[in-house]
Amino acid sequence: MSIKENEEFRPKIVAFCCNWCSYAGADLAGSSRLGYPADVKIIRVPCSCRVNPMFILRAFEKGADGVIICGCHPGDCHYSTGNYYARRRMTLLFSLLDYVGVEKGRTRVEWVSAAEGVKFSATMNEFVEKIRSLGKNVRLEDLRCRN
Amino acid sequence: MQRIGVFVCHCGSNIAATVDVKKVVELIKLEPGVVHAEDYQYMCSEAGQEKIAVAIREKGLTGIVVCSCSPRMHEATFRKAAEKAGINPYMVEIANIREQCSWIHKDMEEATKKAVILARAAVAKVNLNAPLKPGESLVTKRALVIGGGIAGIQTALDIADAGYEVDIVEKTPSIGGRMSQLDKTFPTLDCSACILTPKMVDAAAHEKINIYTYSEVEKVSGFVGDFTVDIRKKARYVDMDKCTGCGVCQEKCPSKKAPSEFNRGLNKRSAIYTPFAQAIPNVPVIDADYCVKLKTGKCGLCEKVCQAGAIDYTQKDEIITQKYGAIVVATGFDVIKLDKYDEYAYSQSKDVITSLELERIMNAAGPTKGHLERLSDGKAPKNIVFIQCVGSRCSDNRGKSYCSKICCMYTAKHAMLIRDKYPDVNVTVFYIDVRTPGKNFDEFYRRAVEEYGVNYIKGQVGKVLPQPDGQLLVQGVDLIDNKQIKMEADMVVLAAAIEPESSVRKIATMLTASIDTNNFLTEAHPKLRPVESPTAGVFLSGVCQGPKDIPETVAQAGAAAVKVVGLLAKDKLLTNPCTAKPDELLCNGCSTCANVCPYGAISYEDKLINDHGIRETRRVASVNSALCQGCGACTVACPSGCMDLQGFSNRQIIAEVDAICR
Numbered sequence: 001m002s003i004k005e006n007e008e009f010r011p012k013i014v015a016f017c018c019n020w021c022s023y024a025g026a027d028l029a030g031s032s033r034l035g036y037p038a039d040v041k042i043i044r045v046p047c048s049c050r051v052n053p054m055f056i057l058r059a060f061e062k063g064a065d066g067v068i069i070c071g072c073h074p075g076d077c078h079y080s081t082g083n084y085y086a087r088r089r090m091t092l093l094f095s096l097l098d099y100v101g102v103e104k105g106r107t108r109v110e111w112v113s114a115a116e117g118v119k120f121s122a123t124m125n126e127f128v129e130k131i132r133s134l135g136k137n138v139r140l141e142d143l144r145c146r147n
Numbered sequence: 148m149q150r151i152g153v154f155v156c157h158c159g160s161n162i163a164a165t166v167d168v169k170k171v172v173e174l175i176k177l178e179p180g181v182v183h184a185e186d187y188q189y190m191c192s193e194a195g196q197e198k199i200a201v202a203i204r205e206k207g208l209t210g211i212v213v214c215s216c217s218p219r220m221h222e223a224t225f226r227k228a229a230e231k232a233g234i235n236p237y238m239v240e241i242a243n244i245r246e247q248c249s250w251i252h253k254d255m256e257e258a259t260k261k262a263v264i265l266a267r268a269a270v271a272k273v274n275l276n277a278p279l280k281p282g283e284s285l286v287t288k289r290a291l292v293i294g295g296g297i298a299g300i301q302t303a304l305d306i307a308d309a310g311y312e313v314d315i316v317e318k319t320p321s322i323g324g325r326m327s328q329l330d331k332t333f334p335t336l337d338c339s340a341c342i343l344t345p346k347m348v349d350a351a352a353h354e355k356i357n358i359y360t361y362s363e364v365e366k367v368s369g370f371v372g373d374f375t376v377d378i379r380k381k382a383r384y385v386d387m388d389k390c391t392g393c394g395v396c397q398e399k400c401p402s403k404k405a406p407s408e409f410n411r412g413l414n415k416r417s418a419i420y421t422p423f424a425q426a427i428p429n430v431p432v433i434d435a436d437y438c439v440k441l442k443t444g445k446c447g448l449c450e451k452v453c454q455a456g457a458i459d460y461t462q463k464d465e466i467i468t469q470k471y472g473a474i475v476v477a478t479g480f481d482v483i484k485l486d487k488y489d490e491y492a493y494s495q496s497k498d499v500i501t502s503l504e505l506e507r508i509m510n511a512a513g514p515t516k517g518h519l520e521r522l523s524d525g526k527a528p529k530n531i532v533f534i535q536c537v538g539s540r541c542s543d544n545r546g547k548s549y550c551s552k553i554c555c556m557y558t559a560k561h562a563m564l565i566r567d568k569y570p571d572v573n574v575t576v577f578y579i580d581v582r583t584p585g586k587n588f589d590e591f592y593r594r595a596v597e598e599y600g601v602n603y604i605k606g607q608v609g610k611v612l613p614q615p616d617g618q619l620l621v622q623g624v625d626l627i628d629n630k631q632i633k634m635e636a637d638m639v640v641l642a643a644a645i646e647p648e649s650s651v652r653k654i655a656t657m658l659t660a661s662i663d664t665n666n667f668l669t670e671a672h673p674k675l676r677p678v679e680s681p682t683a684g685v686f687l688s689g690v691c692q693g694p695k696d697i698p699e700t701v702a703q704a705g706a707a708a709v710k711v712v713g714l715l716a717k718d719k720l721l722t723n724p725c726t727a728k729p730d731e732l733l734c735n736g737c738s739t740c741a742n743v744c745p746y747g748a749i750s751y752e753d754k755l756i757n758d759h760g761i762r763e764t765r766r767v768a769s770v771n772s773a774l775c776q777g778c779g780a781c782t783v784a785c786p787s788g789c790m791d792l793q794g795f796s797n798r799q800i801i802a803e804v805d806a807i808c809r
Contacts, residue, residue, distance in 0.1 A: 012808050027217045030246025038252050038261040041807040046795055050779030058801050062808035078659045079778035080745045115663030
């Protein structure tokens with residue numbers, strides 16, 4: 001893919017945000033008017049531990065170019081330990097994905113608290129930038145799903 | 148398939164200025180299941196809610212999508228509206244097109260496109276929603292207040308006056324907190340102890356208030372209405388029931404080398420001590436680090452002199468387990484450590500002190516009996532320099548980015564009190580800005596300048612240099628006259644930033660209450676729910692939420708108490724119906740889900756299962772919906788995929804993923 005094409009490339013990015021910290025952080029980014037690209041679409045989940053690896057595989061299958069999971073900082077989980085489960089599961093899943101050709105940069109876990117609007121916006125900007133540099137994801141995509 | 152109505156809110160111009168709401172309505176009508184779509188200026192208004200009700204009635208809607216602000220803002224509003232109009236409140240989903248769309252995007256085409264996608268995802272989810280019914284849980288009519296400063300005392304008094312039992316847990320040997328260390332209070336200059344001690348006595352005497360001093364919260368479990376808390380009552384080595392508070396033990400104690408916490412380490416105290424004369428309870432504790440008897444087994448003098456026979460060297464820490472309906476955090480603040488600010492020579496000279504130390508020096512019960520004197524040589528100072536914003540409003544990472552809020556006022560107070568008592572002492576204040584919003588605050592500051600002749604210099608101090616003769620050379624800059632200043636001082640007082648008490652992080656973790664990067668506890672909403680934590684049943688009082696002065700703290704303490712009373716007044720609470728639910732046909736009883744459940748909500752039972760005609764007894768998971776908090780950990784852990792979370796089911800989330808990636 002040429003650089004020019006890359007500039008016009010608008011990735012599809014799914015962000016799973018836990019209800020207590022990161023979703024509130026995203027709201028704070030919004031009310032503070034801290035922008036990030038519209039490519040990011042947020043799905044609210046009660047906790048980062050609700051994110052089933054299946055959801056991430058499904059996203060890539062349906063044509064997502066990047067998936068990010070945001071939860072409370074370690075130790076601050078609303079459900080005490082949920083984010084630890086998420087961290088372990090995702091570590092394993094991401095290395096598997098990397099092995100099958102979905103580069104590590106396309107998947108990410110980030111801790112964003114309810115007070116970190118700035119961090120949320122910065123993280124999303126950075127992540128989108130990264131996905132744009134990686135270009136379209138071709139692995140795992142079910143070509144029958146293409147429009 | 149549901150019959151879905153989509154309602155797109157303009158939010159005045161908040162959404163409509165960036166998102167083409169008409170276009171969203173037009174495109175969302177094409178989605179499967181959508182039978183009605185409309186836009187309106189303010190969906191949350193009464194007229195807006197009425198539109199939803201009318202559409203439910205006329206179009207026979209079974210599911211609702213509101214494209215508006217964050218669900219954290221108005222999900223409850225729209226759920227209530229739907230319920231009133233006769234459909235299950237959990238058939239409502241919100242597409243957040245304000246905080247997560249219109250407010251962060253500038254390009255209308257792009258924002259509209261995103262709004263449509265977010266709406267599609269919500270429609271896809273609602274299509275799979277099922278009516279849910281919240282359960283009920285009982286409310287324990289007892290509140291816990293963590294911290295026994297003015298915030299905690301006031302909160303406890305207000306809750307107790309409303310007729311509910313309150314326990315205060317205070318980690319030091321006495322209640323009173325920071326306010327008990329202050330000499331006078333601004334802007335009225337009344338004596339801090341004179342207004343605080345009656346409240347301490349009221350709290351101690353109140354039949355509904357139970358005070359655990361020298362105690363810490365060790366463990367918290369449960370949820371709103373039904374918390375179970377372990378409190379560690381540290382060994383006092385003094386029997387609280389027998390002690391008469393005569394004080395002889397403290398006089399006779401031979402070990403008098405412990406730094407006095409109450410006097411900020413400026414003088415020493417005995418190993419057996421009460422922190423200050425008006426302490427409540429007036430029962431001393433033995434500091435095991437300094438007590439000769441506890442360390443070596445010899446001495447035992449206090450036991451000999453105690454006529455009440457209250458000394459008990461064998462006392463052990465005690466764990467008290469108690470149930471509470473609500474918990475208030477009132478852990479207060481401390482002054483920051485000044486090791487990163489060595490340019491002010493705090494560690495090098497005894498005559499460079501913090502304002503809180505000055506407070507103790509000015510106090511009649513303090514280390515100098517209230518005489519203003521240099522700690523190095525006991526001489527009366529002639530020139531005193533105050534330095535403002537030490538660690539506050541800091542742009543580098545040495546200090547705090549926030550304004551500590553109280554320093555401008557207490558410095559004006561100190562300056563005024565010194566000039567009043569010692570008119571020949573010169574007082575100079577270096578400041579960045581003087582911030583005095585508050586009733587009678589600016590008048591107070593102006594009195595310091597105009598009536599008391601305090602010399603205010605706008606500018607920062609670069610360095611304080613201790614001289615060989617014991618004087619302090621202050622080098623600063625006057626920003627108004629734009630010149631360098633060098634002046635000699637006998638004493639330098641630093642208005643050090645305040646920060647939340649160090650134990651707050653541990654407490655926040657136990658309560659799963661969110662905390663910001665400065666360790667202040669986060670409110671449920673910065674404007675509309677300032678005394679509640681996002682964690683239900685946890686409330687905030689005083690400086691643990693953000694810097695405040697005494698009147699603000701007392702006001703917030705009352706507000707937190709009202710919220711607690713509002714909760715405790717209920718007999719039952721509705722529980723979150725978004726709980727885990729196993730598919731018994733798929734469950735193989737492996738116990739994986741129970742192992743990850745943080746609430747112990749999952750158990751196993753032998754149940755007669757009819758699996759496509761095969762009837763057999765199997766061991767299957769069973770979720771106690773009163774205990775389940777709906778985190779979803781089990782849903783992912785389940786190897787056979789039998790566990791699902793109601794309201795956030797696998798199919799619902801996948802439908803959202805599909806809609807977004809389409």
